[in-house]
Amino acid sequence: MIFDEFNPSEDKILRVIDNDGEVIRPDLIPDLTDETVVKAYKTMLFERVADEMAISYQRQGRMFTYPSNKGHEAIHAAAGMIIGPDDWLVPAFREIGVMLAKGVTMKEIFLYYNGNEHGSNFKNAPRVLPVNVPIGTQLSHAVGIGYSIKYRKKNDIVFTFIGDGGTSEGDFSESLNFAGVWQVPVIFTIQNNQYAISVPVSTQTKSVNLAVKSIAFGIPGIKVDGNDFFAMYLAYREASEHARTGKGAVLIEALTYRSGAHTTSDDPSRYRTKEEEERWGLSDPMPRLKKFMERKGIWKEDEDSLRDQYKNEIDNQFLEAENFAPYSLDDVFGYMYTEMPEDLKKQKEEYEQFLTWKGSRR
Amino acid sequence: MIFDEFNPSEDKILRVIDNDGEVIRPDLIPDLTDETVVKAYKTMLFERVADEMAISYQRQGRMFTYPSNKGHEAIHAAAGMIIGPDDWLVPAFREIGVMLAKGVTMKEIFLYYNGNEHGSNFKNAPRVLPVNVPIGTQLSHAVGIGYSIKYRKKNDIVFTFIGDGGTSEGDFSESLNFAGVWQVPVIFTIQNNQYAISVPVSTQTKSVNLAVKSIAFGIPGIKVDGNDFFAMYLAYREASEHARTGKGAVLIEALTYRSGAHTTSDDPSRYRTKEEEERWGLSDPMPRLKKFMERKGIWKEDEDSLRDQYKNEIDNQFLEAENFAPYSLDDVFGYMYTEMPEDLKKQKEEYEQFLTWKGSRR
Amino acid sequence: MVQAINNALDIKLSEDKNIVVYGEDVGVAGGVFRVTEGLQKKYGAERVFDSPLAESAIVGTGLGMALAGLRPVVEMQFDGFSYPAFNQIISNVSRMHNRSRGKFNVPMVIRFPYGGGINAIEHHSESPEALYAHIPGLKVVVPSTPHDAKGLLISAIESDDPVIFMEPKRIYRAIKQEVNDEKFTIPIGKAKILTEGTDVTVVAFGAMIRECQRAMAMAEEAGISVELIDLRTIYPIDKETIKNSIQKTGRMVVVAEANQSFSVGSELIAIANEEAFLYLEAPPKRVMGFDTIVPLAQGEKYYMITPERIFYEIEKTINY
Amino acid sequence: MVQAINNALDIKLSEDKNIVVYGEDVGVAGGVFRVTEGLQKKYGAERVFDSPLAESAIVGTGLGMALAGLRPVVEMQFDGFSYPAFNQIISNVSRMHNRSRGKFNVPMVIRFPYGGGINAIEHHSESPEALYAHIPGLKVVVPSTPHDAKGLLISAIESDDPVIFMEPKRIYRAIKQEVNDEKFTIPIGKAKILTEGTDVTVVAFGAMIRECQRAMAMAEEAGISVELIDLRTIYPIDKETIKNSIQKTGRMVVVAEANQSFSVGSELIAIANEEAFLYLEAPPKRVMGFDTIVPLAQGEKYYMITPERIFYEIEKTINY
């Protein structure tokens, strides 16, 4: 198992191609068809374009705060290829690519960041949970879902995600510990993008890396170059085999870089240097995979026209989100309980009465 | 450093004498004077006698629920010998021996378990925190104290304790992680007494041991035979040197057995076997150290008369606790704030008025 | 009451394979109060089991199970140890239905013993109902008798919304009552008028009902007719029953152990004002815990509410 | 207001070596709202710093520091992220003084931005003052202007008891006010009458003060004389000021963003009854958040309380 070779205690990292797209571990390159590789690149491209557009909608004042996914595409594409239709996805909030792979639509994602809860009711993705904002709390949900899978003797698995900063939260440890004890089919991914907003990972922990934290919970862990699509694919394939065959949970640290700002409200120049950004830019997962394909001569598409096509598609999705039914008072009250309590009915009625008021004494 | 030799990843355990008191690692036996060893045994004996008496007071209906410390004496005696007058103690609730070493009195301990908060105001032990009941929450207090020591450039250190069960709480991980990042002088001890009430440590975690969790926080960890006084002494001596010289925190897993019930309200026969208890009985820290001393011919005291002497002393302490000033209404209201808010004054007055009432209409 | 709760769990476990019961010491040992005794033996360790010691994960995994179609009933060992799970409860359990626009239900029960009067150490005597009732998206239920505990717990387990189920530990074994062995339910959200009366409405719940009944005996002697209402559910609170009663009696006394400020008592006074202002003949009164930490055992004689104190305040309200 | 808070921290940091300021992103970046901007540069990374991302440990270590003689001022990044620290706050911070019989003081401030109206995603618009005010042993303070923020924060830092300091993020930059650069304090536990009036008492705090003032303009036009009270401190609550005002006006309207049930509004109605029952001419009214989760941005237009709605309820109370 790849987890044995790349022992996080020794701070090894699983990497298959280098920044120039050259294969450095030919023995480990997954046997994917050329089409599959090209397709993976295209899903990454789609995610990147979507990300750029989201930021631009936000700048245009057509959307609220949005957290960029730029730089995380290889992780998402690889997970998206391994996650099955009956598998569960328990996201944090920076996994758009995986959500899309599970059937979530950009329309829904836009709707959410447009400030409408309907964007979290993924119509074509029954086994995807809404974005989870309170850092770290999603992991135990994944473990509980894992328990239910095991309880029912199914072989579905659960993918769940957290950031490097999130590993400091008690919920991270509690969840991985439960996963170890219960031996549930959950793949935990730490997207180590070097920052929690402005705080570098060196301020989060003194452990040699994040994957090594798996030792505290008795589950396999591995540190992977998260900007290397093939490495991520391989890690997920092995992790999924492990989890699907009843061997329990695994922890993957995917080393990447948050190329953009934390969110559209953030300004990274306050806490990191241009040089650092440029240095990490060299390992950007997209040119890297592109170079691999070019070397192999399997890239024959015109990226610009692909981009245009995606932009079009995404813009249509955005317009659908923009034209979604206006937010109603029912949207405020209607989903608090499976049946609305009397009290809420009354609060709603009173408010409706107020809405009909014209300001009598004025 | 001893922490390097006994690497918890390999599940090694630091042990110096065996169950028969025979020295198995002569190179590691600390160079303590005979008197010091005898004194250590006596403090252990005192703790054990105090524990027996506490249980008996409880049985007599003269005290409320009490958690036995039986079996943990070697850990406490060793810590008690290393902890200095200016060092801090942040206990959980099963460290009576260490509290005594820091100047807490049995009277105070009895007063506390007699249901009076004054038992937590340790008059001769300014740097001892009250017993901490919400599992795991004490560790971050220790880290904060450690920070203040570092901030003031002192070389005091902090001793803090937790149980095996407590390692599952998020607060455990958060605290050790902070301690790693802040590099504070804190010695964390896990008293792994095999059970959290009825739950065995195998249900708490799948990590190979508890000391290995230190890896997740980048601090040294070691698994020690907690029933071996010399091993514990050695571990604490090295840990204290480490912490006192600015090298930061360490984690010690002290392997022991909760020989008694969880508390006087508990009945261990519901969840563990007599055989298991007997098996662990063989490594009881007290006969073990006694055998060592007898082999060496340094034990010349009469244990029975020592016991009688301690009993006397302890009973006097208990009587003092029993005769403590009766609980007053001021004790309920008087310590909520540094100054009593109007509101509380009024609640107190109203209650005093009620106390003067004789039931007018009856 | 312990037996009635055990029986409710037993009935539901046998009826519905989706129900799992877990928490600290609930499996092998059957709970520190023996509430889950025998259930692991009967239903196996996959359905009734001990978890690691971590309340946040107990609740968080429970939420996950609920989202995946199970119906977990998790235990917090004591009131004061529900707080490590507070974030999961307020940030996720109470919100997932709304957050997902009803895509996900959260059929989950979080049970714990609550309240003082058992000579316990700190954190074992808390009455946090106001904290949970203030959180939108939860239901909060407190039984006062074995019969109610059974019927309400079965309803809680059958609820598709998350329920905080607080068990008055002080009367876990103090109240003896024959409880029907069959399955029955008691609706959540409805208070019960335990005794009709005309002079003053006394609203209470949980362990305080018994104290109120003792106070009522004194009141009766004094010629005061008390209408005693057992709230049963703290949220959704049954305003209708309270309103009708106050409109009849014109007076209200609320009895609860919790710290009085920003409490269920405050809310009941607000309700009395909103629903029955013109009927009020005396200021509604809280007979509640001081705004202090529940003292250790020796101080409980002051803190815990006695029938005498309830009667004293009833009388004062009557004589206002 | 951001500047006033920064200035308060600056003054105290320069005055007292025992003060340390930390939390998520408060150091290098100066806070997500720039409240701590420049302080790390000025006072060094030992006194103003970024911690790992773990609220429970931030508060727990703060408590430890306070016990050892420091005076920590810790930040929770948002209201909704104070909950992971809830257990530390309710179980230890609020209790250590009482638990140790006054041996240990807890001079510690837990600050966080609170409230809605900024188009934020979930968990960033919470008003948890009732949760914290219900916890005995804490003080809970909410300023409504830059001037008050400064004076109250300095008092909070100088308090030997733990203080929850909630900053109305909605008006962090919305209210411009010249604030004296010198050190000054404003007492905790005292409300302020912002405008005297005779017809109705309006009690509010934080960001709602501004909305109330706008409503008052409407009320004035309608010939209604409003007495506006800024609570400033939620606990210990200033009953005296409230009592005197209600005894004068006979009417009360409470305005707050939080979920209305089991809230500060409930408590104020209880106080009105306990302190001024015979003076009440209309039922005291809560104009507060619905008992729902604060909706995402699109729904805030319904949830957030407007001057119109306040005026509407004032008028209804007057016409009762």
Ligand SMILES: Cc1ncc(C[n+]2csc(CCOP(=O)(O)OP(=O)(O)O)c2C)c(N)n1
């Ligand atoms: C419990 C909690 N505390 C604080 C926040 C505010 N916050 C949002 S994202 C973030 C940083 C997260 O960093 P990381 O886990 O590395 O994930 P990334 O944003 O880099 O993907 C913080 C502090 C939060 N959402 N939840």
Ligand SMILES: Cc1ncc(C[n+]2csc(CCOP(=O)(O)OP(=O)(O)O)c2C)c(N)n1
């Ligand atoms: C947060 C919290 N949850 C539950 C409890 C109840 N409780 C008291 S002791 C205990 C077991 C502790 O086990 P361990 O940490 O191994 O310590 P030990 O009792 O064995 O010394 C539990 C569950 C508690 N005190 N605090």
Ligand SMILES: [Mg+2]
């Ligand atoms: Mg990150």
Ligand SMILES: [Mg+2]
């Ligand atoms: Mg233990």
